[in-house]
Amino acid sequence: MKNLIGIEDFSKEEINELIKVSKDIISNKEKYLEKCKGKILATLFFEPSTRTRLSFESAMLSLGGSVLGFSSADSSSTQKGETLADTIKVVSGYSDIIAMRHPKEGAPIVAANNSSVPIINAGDGGHNHPTQTLLDLLTIYQEKGRLDNYTVGLCGDLKFGRTVHSLIVALSRYENIKFVLISPNELKIPEYLKQDILDKKNIEYIETENLEECINKLDILYMTRVQKERFLNEEEYVRLKDVYILDKQKLEKAKEDLCILHPLPRVNEISTEIDDDPRAAYFRQAEYGKYMRMAIILKLLKENEK
Amino acid sequence: MNIDSIKNGYVIDHISAGQAMKIYEYLKLGELDCQVAIIKNARSTKMGKKDIIKIDKKVDIDFDVLGYIDPNITINVIENDKKVDKFHPELKEELVDIVKCKNPRCITSVERGLKHICILKDKKTAKYRCKYCDSEV
Numbered sequence: 001m002k003n004l005i006g007i008e009d010f011s012k013e014e015i016n017e018l019i020k021v022s023k024d025i026i027s028n029k030e031k032y033l034e035k036c037k038g039k040i041l042a043t044l045f046f047e048p049s050t051r052t053r054l055s056f057e058s059a060m061l062s063l064g065g066s067v068l069g070f071s072s073a074d075s076s077s078t079q080k081g082e083t084l085a086d087t088i089k090v091v092s093g094y095s096d097i098i099a100m101r102h103p104k105e106g107a108p109i110v111a112a113n114n115s116s117v118p119i120i121n122a123g124d125g126g127h128n129h130p131t132q133t134l135l136d137l138l139t140i141y142q143e144k145g146r147l148d149n150y151t152v153g154l155c156g157d158l159k160f161g162r163t164v165h166s167l168i169v170a171l172s173r174y175e176n177i178k179f180v181l182i183s184p185n186e187l188k189i190p191e192y193l194k195q196d197i198l199d200k201k202n203i204e205y206i207e208t209e210n211l212e213e214c215i216n217k218l219d220i221l222y223m224t225r226v227q228k229e230r231f232l233n234e235e236e237y238v239r240l241k242d243v244y245i246l247d248k249q250k251l252e253k254a255k256e257d258l259c260i261l262h263p264l265p266r267v268n269e270i271s272t273e274i275d276d277d278p279r280a281a282y283f284r285q286a287e288y289g290k291y292m293r294m295a296i297i298l299k300l301l302k303e304n305e306k
Numbered sequence: 307m308n309i310d311s312i313k314n315g316y317v318i319d320h321i322s323a324g325q326a327m328k329i330y331e332y333l334k335l336g337e338l339d340c341q342v343a344i345i346k347n348a349r350s351t352k353m354g355k356k357d358i359i360k361i362d363k364k365v366d367i368d369f370d371v372l373g374y375i376d377p378n379i380t381i382n383v384i385e386n387d388k389k390v391d392k393f394h395p396e397l398k399e400e401l402v403d404i405v406k407c408k409n410p411r412c413i414t415s416v417e418r419g420l421k422h423i424c425i426l427k428d429k430k431t432a433k434y435r436c437k438y439c440d441s442e443v
Binding site for chain 1: 414
């Protein structure tokens, strides 16, 4: 069974193909209106999410399919003590494909091991969020026309920021990508990513705590929110939540063709005063998410028909 | 101190001093019905001090889990009072229910009946990671 658990489940060629299909969907929406007629997507969100869940649901509805599911663990049988394995065994009998968000890391592997239909990881704790990464890649491609030869700044919570982890893995497959990792000391990227990806592939990267010092070197700036739900200690969250705020003043030093991304929702890390700047691509990015998820649903349903 | 030699069984030698009880637990030696001797702080020219475990029966034991604890351990196989084989434990590609993932955010911390599986990521440093959350164990 082909699933999407982590970005490494798709080869570079498959990712390029997904981008191609997404672009075709953007230009020819009518062509796809009935591609999933009679198919059901289950959206199992054990952790609340507005954007990702609605984006998945909108994607399936735009393909002519139907949607069922729940939007928090409180409204699922987990509340009664059911294991994830049992929930998945039951739901895979009611649906053709499952998109799942779960607060625990590695939960999608358990889901995939117990499902008779493909599983899409819609985020597992601070671990992986591959569909976000694929839509990030689509956004970069749409905004800048290629996926190689960039200096990419990743800023904010790089420790628990799953979107950042998956994006590093994905971009490291493309030629001449350099990373500038901007975070407070407490929220640096995990060691395994440095060892397994950056060091192993000899990818150039620097770690810094200062956004202003490096913003002029960046082609892409990926801002992230410091997520309250990832902290076991409230005090530490309060201390770190507003460390980076991207505003007009900081942006003055940036390149004219900088592309600013953010997985959203944002809190204070991007000032609303820059929303109208043409370099701010984050709302377009959210829209591309729907098209990429349409392409992913189509691919996994087709692969598993074989 | 005298510990009788064994006729048929195993001598696990070159255990770092203080690790014998850990190995006793990992290999579930407490469940065996034969004699098991644990020698702690034995003199060693190579190691200074070492632990030794003697198992007085040829039983089916998966010694490769010891590779995770200390790949320098030696396992001597004894048959009819003679050493017939000697080997070091291999590093297993996968450890199942040997070590538990300590990441409180990992699915293994809440899902009932889920096996703790660790995957070998680096043979040189004997580093294992949780199959589910990628945390080093």
